Amino acid sequence: MIQFQNVTKRFGEFTAIDDLTIGIYEKEFFALLGPSGCGKTTMMRMLAGFESPTEGAIYLAGQDMAPVPPNKRATNMMFQSYALFPHLSIWENIAFGLKREAMPKHDIRDRVDEMLRLTRLEKFASRKPHQISGGQRQRVALARSLAKHPKLLLLDEPLGALDKKLRQDTQFELMDIQEKTGTTFVIVTHDQEEAMTVASRVAVMDHGKIIQVSTPDRIYETPNSVYVADFIGEVNIIDGVATPNGPESYALTWQDGQAPLNVTSPHTFSDGQKAHLAIRPEKVTINAEKPTGVDNLVQGKILDIAYLGNISTYHVELPSGAVIKAQSANTRRISRRAFTWEDTVWLSWTATAGVLLAE
């Protein structure tokens, strides 16, 4: 539905978006994820019409958007600051966009009431924005931006100001509303957990470029670069040199005194090519006794334990000084755990557990 075609945006000397081409489908929940200053907000502002591309074109349903001013676009935006009109009541805020398009009065009333019901704000219709809480304000902003039946809803860090609990509830609410209304949602966020939770597809951005676009599970399980692997969740990155030792199978020579690691990869690496193995801590098994029949095995000493309640992350130092993180679920009481600080443990993982990435 939306097509970015070689879009570049410069602010003076600074290039915010660099030759970007990407498509967003109809009725999808699309997340733009990246650290601040990566260009994700600029992309959204270009979709809304507040910025225009320096080069390239943006198409919405096949139509070039460049000459269309923001007030004529079938897009609506939910602002990071919510941007509720302080001089109008909640009801008037939601009706604001509808009144602009010469809608009959009773239709406006019906639509506003429908939006109030959808966002469970019926009780607050006559209040002013400063008389309600942050979570309610956020729902007003959502209701206001949905009221006009936009083809595309843009959400700019919509949950940034909420605390964690409220945020999780709202994330599910957002997904719910997206399914009910069938609107295409594009969300901008720097919170990877949020992007993974709500979105059907995630684009990871850095320095005005899109590094990877995929479903949340593929972004997590098969990142295409060290940057993505590192940005999303926790990861161990092991640098080494790959040597083919079978079909789609490689031996990774990584540190003196350690046996090469066995890795599978669908991508081809030449003999002696530098490579990085990205492996998630939860895919590394930690044992007090030496396990048998495993693809990869290293021994080390527990340096640190981060106890998170349901899981613990162990930082294990290898004899070479490298640290590998391993995670395990705390299925037993902490007092019954077989190892603790300074203990020598065995780490193991399968050949398919990690992803081999090129330089």
Next chain:
Amino acid sequence: MRRMSWFNTVSLTLGFAFLYVPMLILVIYSFNESKLVTVWAGFSTKWYGELLQNEAFLNAAWVTLKVAVMSSTIATVLGTMAAYVLVRGGRFMGRTLFSGMIYAPLVMPEVITGLSLLLLFIGIGLDRGVMTIVLAHTTFSMCYVSVVVSSRLVTFDKSLEEAALDLGCSPSEAFRLVTLPIIAPAVISGWLLAFTLSLDDLVIASFTSGPAATTLPIKIYSAVRLGVSPEINALSTLMIAIVTLGVITASLVNKRQMVRQKRDAQAAERG
């Protein structure tokens, strides 16, 4: 309440005495029974009554009021527009120069402003009268309005305007429906400020007024040269009252806005 040291008490008293004793004397003598200004002969409001019979003064008062309303209204419109462009216009060429230039009349000696306007009006052959005073007053009070309005606009969240555009407003609708109602208190206090400035201006008005139109300050000034009459005292007292009222209203409007903003901000933080 903490008690003040004698030094602070004295300096405060002296300072305020310095400011207000002359005015206080004027107000007191406006209620003097005697025709002689310097001799107290008992309380009376008869000079106020006589003032209302004085055609010349009433005429001048009417001119002054007309000039003040017209010039402050024009100044508010122009000043708000200028402030909007300077705050929102982005970094156009010479923006710093413009914003410096709009504040320059604040420090310009009034004599110079008056003289240059006089030369302009003579140059273009405009007959001096109400019209020229209005123009002159607009010129110097506009920059006060733009100072007041632009200080409000600086703290104005730009995304509110963007939200209005996003919801289908044209830029002018966005200004009318969103920006203007929110900055209204600043605009109103700007108007009141311009109104008071116009009301008590003598220098610029004396350069730009003609025989057909005389403002009250000019009238008083010329009357006093023939000797102070109790009538003048009464008139001046009334003017003090009006100006005080204007200034107090302007600051109250602004303060209420500030308080509300602060409360909103706190409420927002609490969530």
